[in-house]
Amino acid sequence: MWTAIAETLRREIVEGSRQPGDRLPTEAQLSRRFGVNRHTVRRALSRLGEEGLVHSRRGAGAFVAARRTEYPLGARVRFHRNIRAGGRLPSRRIDHLEERPATAEEAEALELGPSGRIVLAEGVSFADGCPIALFASRFPAERLAGIAQALAEVASVTEALARVGVGDYARRSTRIGGELADPAQAAKLELSPGAPLVWTESLNVDPGGVPVEYGFTYFSGERVTLVLDHS
Amino acid sequence: MWTAIAETLRREIVEGSRQPGDRLPTEAQLSRRFGVNRHTVRRALSRLGEEGLVHSRRGAGAFVAARRTEYPLGARVRFHRNIRAGGRLPSRRIDHLEERPATAEEAEALELGPSGRIVLAEGVSFADGCPIALFASRFPAERLAGIAQALAEVASVTEALARVGVGDYARRSTRIGGELADPAQAAKLELSPGAPLVWTESLNVDPGGVPVEYGFTYFSGERVTLVLDHS
Numbered sequence: 242m243w244t245a246i247a248e249t250l251r252r253e254i255v256e257g258s259r260q261p262g263d264r265l266p267t268e269a270q271l272s273r274r275f276g277v278n279r280h281t282v283r284r285a286l287s288r289l290g291e292e293g294l295v296h297s298r299r300g301a302g303a304f305v306a307a308r309r310t311e312y313p314l315g316a317r318v319r320f321h322r323n324i325r326a327g328g329r330l331p332s333r334r335i336d337h338l339e340e341r342p343a344t345a346e347e348a349e350a351l352e353l354g355p356s357g358r359i360v361l362a363e364g365v366s367f368a369d370g371c372p373i374a375l376f377a378s379r380f381p382a383e384r385l386a387g388i389a390q391a392l393a394e395v396a397s398v399t400e401a402l403a404r405v406g407v408g409d410y411a412r413r414s415t416r417i418g419g420e421l422a423d424p425a426q427a428a429k430l431e432l433s434p435g436a437p438l439v440w441t442e443s444l445n446v447d448p449g450g451v452p453v454e455y456g457f458t459y460f461s462g463e464r465v466t467l468v469l470d471h472s
Numbered sequence: 473m474w475t476a477i478a479e480t481l482r483r484e485i486v487e488g489s490r491q492p493g494d495r496l497p498t499e500a501q502l503s504r505r506f507g508v509n510r511h512t513v514r515r516a517l518s519r520l521g522e523e524g525l526v527h528s529r530r531g532a533g534a535f536v537a538a539r540r541t542e543y544p545l546g547a548r549v550r551f552h553r554n555i556r557a558g559g560r561l562p563s564r565r566i567d568h569l570e571e572r573p574a575t576a577e578e579a580e581a582l583e584l585g586p587s588g589r590i591v592l593a594e595g596v597s598f599a600d601g602c603p604i605a606l607f608a609s610r611f612p613a614e615r616l617a618g619i620a621q622a623l624a625e626v627a628s629v630t631e632a633l634a635r636v637g638v639g640d641y642a643r644r645s646t647r648i649g650g651e652l653a654d655p656a657q658a659a660k661l662e663l664s665p666g667a668p669l670v671w672t673e674s675l676n677v678d679p680g681g682v683p684v685e686y687g688f689t690y691f692s693g694e695r696v697t698l699v700l701d702h703s
Contacts, residue, residue, distance in 0.1 A: 291577045316702040346522045415700040419650050419668035419693015437650035437668045462650015469646040471547040
């Protein structure tokens with residue numbers, strides 16, 4: 242009996258008649274609708290919770306969970322391809338683009354000399370129009386002459402790098418931590434201040450091993466699942 | 473001038489006369505101590521911030537940052553080895569150990585039949601005595617007869633698996649997201665409720681590809697950096 246109830250609710254969620262964020266009817270209402278006791282309803286909701294379709298907030302009831310965006314991490318991370326592989330429409334917006342001297346940290350990561358300069362691109366990444374991450378990418382300005390203009394003209398980092406002669410690149414390393422969104426980050430991601438962020442610090446290199454991009458991405462911890470396949 | 477001030481403060485932190493969590497003197501105090509203007513002090517603090525040695529809280533001043541624990545993620549994740557590789561002393565405490573029927577999600581992950589049973593081990597992982605993560609690991613109870621007793625007797629999962637005949641295992645996949653610590657998680661991790669957690673969902677398999685462990689780990693996002701080497 243409870244599996245049939247779970248199946249009915251699952252169909253309503255998957256087919257879209259219940260949307261992410263919608264509150265489900267109460268246990269009492271579902272009991273009446275299906276003509277079963279509350280224990281049976283609870284078992285059905287519990288199954289949907291295990292499947293990640295529903296989440297319960299103490300005292301507030303059960304809600305349709307937002308569909309998480311899966312984001313594969315590996316040697317070949319490509320934002321647009323990653324999002325499209327999950328059946329979503331990727332887009333990016335650059336809010337800030339500047340060229341300036343590298344800090345010590347940036348110069349070390351990008352293997353620049355003491356007076357090296359970088360192009361910094363900051364902005365927001367979206368899946369189906371929903372903001373999922375902030376990015377702050379640094380590119381070596383002299384090594385990649387014209388990169389600032391390329392980034393201003395095309396949305397994709399892959400395409401911008403291709404325009405300045407980097408036809409291929411690979412991820413060398415990723416470091417991952419967690420922090421809380423500050424008010425500015427929260428506003429851009431359409432989250433509440435204090436929402437959980439998962440940040441990644443990453444380095445991309447060209448086929449000769451020369452660094453071409455070093456940066457940080459701040460993913461919404463609730464909207465994105467980073468996926469590693471170790472095989 | 474500011475590099476010399478940064479160097480002096482760096483030495484005080486690295487050599488231990490300033491400890492993680494200590495508040496640094498104010499900008500005004502540092503200006504007086506070094507006989508420079510505040511702009512110069514700010515530049516030195518900014519450099520230490522970039523290096524991850526110091527973090528500033530708005531209105532509260534600058535603090536010596538906790539040394540983060542690096543935790544490599546790959547096909548061969550071993551908790552004790554990972555922590556020792558970072559020059560720290562690993563330890564684990566199991567708070568809860570039970571055998572029970574698998575949920576649908578557990579049965580699917582561990583490839584169990586419909587009446588499959590699991591052993592659940594929940595507890596806390598430490599580096600140098602500081603709690604860095606909570607774990608909730610599921611093991612196939614029938615396939616690994618004796619695993620509950622082995623887990624109760626030895627701290628290391630690797631050693632417990634070896635006792636029940638699993639001499640080697642490898643990580644097949646890891647999924648990563650972020651959430652806020654609830655009060656119970658915060659208490660066990662000695663964090664404030666609402667502190668950022670990075671969770672991982674992982675599956676370990678034996679050399680024949682048969683699942684031997686499925687579980688979740690909740691890392692303190694502030695104390696741990698997950699490290700991926702894609703080469």
